[in-house]
Amino acid sequence: MHAERCAMNLDELVADLPKTELVYLKETERARLESKIIRVVPEKKTHAYIVMDRTVFHPKGGGQPSDRGTLRSPDFSSTLKKAIYHKGRVVHWVKMVSGTVVEGSVTSELDWQYRYGLMRRHTAAHLLDHCLATASSKPVQTTDSWVDEPSYVGYKGQAPSIEILRQAEDIGNQMISHGAEVQIAFLTAEEGRLLLQSAPNFGRLPDVDEIRTVTIQGCGAIPCGGTHLSNIKEIQQLKIDRAEQLPDDAHRVFYSVPT
Numbered sequence: 349m350h351a352e353r354c355a356m357n358l359d360e361l362v363a364d365l366p367k368t369e370l371v372y373l374k375e376t377e378r379a380r381l382e383s384k385i386i387r388v389v390p391e392k393k394t395h396a397y398i399v400m401d402r403t404v405f406h407p408k409g410g411g412q413p414s415d416r417g418t419l420r421s422p423d424f425s426s427t428l429k430k431a432i433y434h435k436g437r438v439v440h441w442v443k444m445v446s447g448t449v450v451e452g453s454v455t456s457e458l459d460w461q462y463r464y465g466l467m468r469r470h471t472a473a474h475l476l477d478h479c480l481a482t483a484s485s486k487p488v489q490t491t492d493s494w495v496d497e498p499s500y501v502g503y504k505g506q507a508p509s510i511e512i513l514r515q516a517e518d519i520g521n522q523m524i525s526h527g528a529e530v531q532i533a534f535l536t537a538e539e540g541r542l543l544l545q546s547a548p549n550f551g552r553l554p555d556v557d558e559i560r561t562v563t564i565q566g567c568g569a570i571p572c573g574g575t576h577l578s579n580i581k582e583i584q585q586l587k588i589d590r591a592e593q594l595p596d597d598a599h600r601v602f603y604s605v606p607t
């Protein structure tokens with residue numbers, strides 16, 4: 349397979365630009381957005397780097413892959429290959445379909461089916477933290493995660509037994525069938541350090557001024573910049589597939605969300 353990679357100096361590309369408004373942080377279910385291209389750097393005739401004043405595309409990061417979709421205007425049409433977060437700006441690396449990119453108005457459209465799958469698996473990852481902690485009667489500490497397929501959450505310590513995994517899965521599926529709202533809030537860094545100490549990823553809090561938290565009703569708040577469902581009912585089903593022990597006293601729990 350031919351691997352497509354971007355080779356741009358991103359420091360130079362975003363140097364004097366304002367920070368990108370990250371629309372997906374507040375409007376998670378928004379699939380279409382009108383915005384303004386404030387920088388464009390063509391790459392040969394086939395690709396281009398685009399920065400907009402605001403974006404609906406979640407860049408790769410926090411265990412979530414880059415969104416997919418299209419960017420179009422009357423002047424051009426393109427397919428998003430990768431949204432990259434760089435120093436407060438989102439750089440969109442696109443493959444040209446037709447025309448030439450110019451600065452000005454543009455319409456972004458998410459590949460909603462792909463994003464919705466990510467949202468289901470990402471929300472399930474938060475639920476998994478809660479269910480594993482409940483089933484094992486001890487807090488969990490996450491190390492990393494990946495919400496594309498195959499999805500996993502990495503944790504510190506020894507992998508749980510099959511019994512604990514089954515119990516966690518049962519707890520998760522009971523919660524899914526009852527349903528629970530997923531709430532978003534924004535805290536100052538100071539509030540975050542006070543209020544989030546029992547969060548499974550507290551040890552990995554980023555050094556930022558504002559911390560976004562995600563809370564499944566009935567579970568603890570988790571700092572996270574990803575995209576989630578508004579109710580865990582939409583996960584439909586949590587399946588814990590296996591746990592894999594890693595060196596350095598850590599393990600991964602692989603899971604899926606069959607429909």
Ligand SMILES: [Zn+2]
Binds near residue numbers: 572
């Ligand atoms: Zn999250």
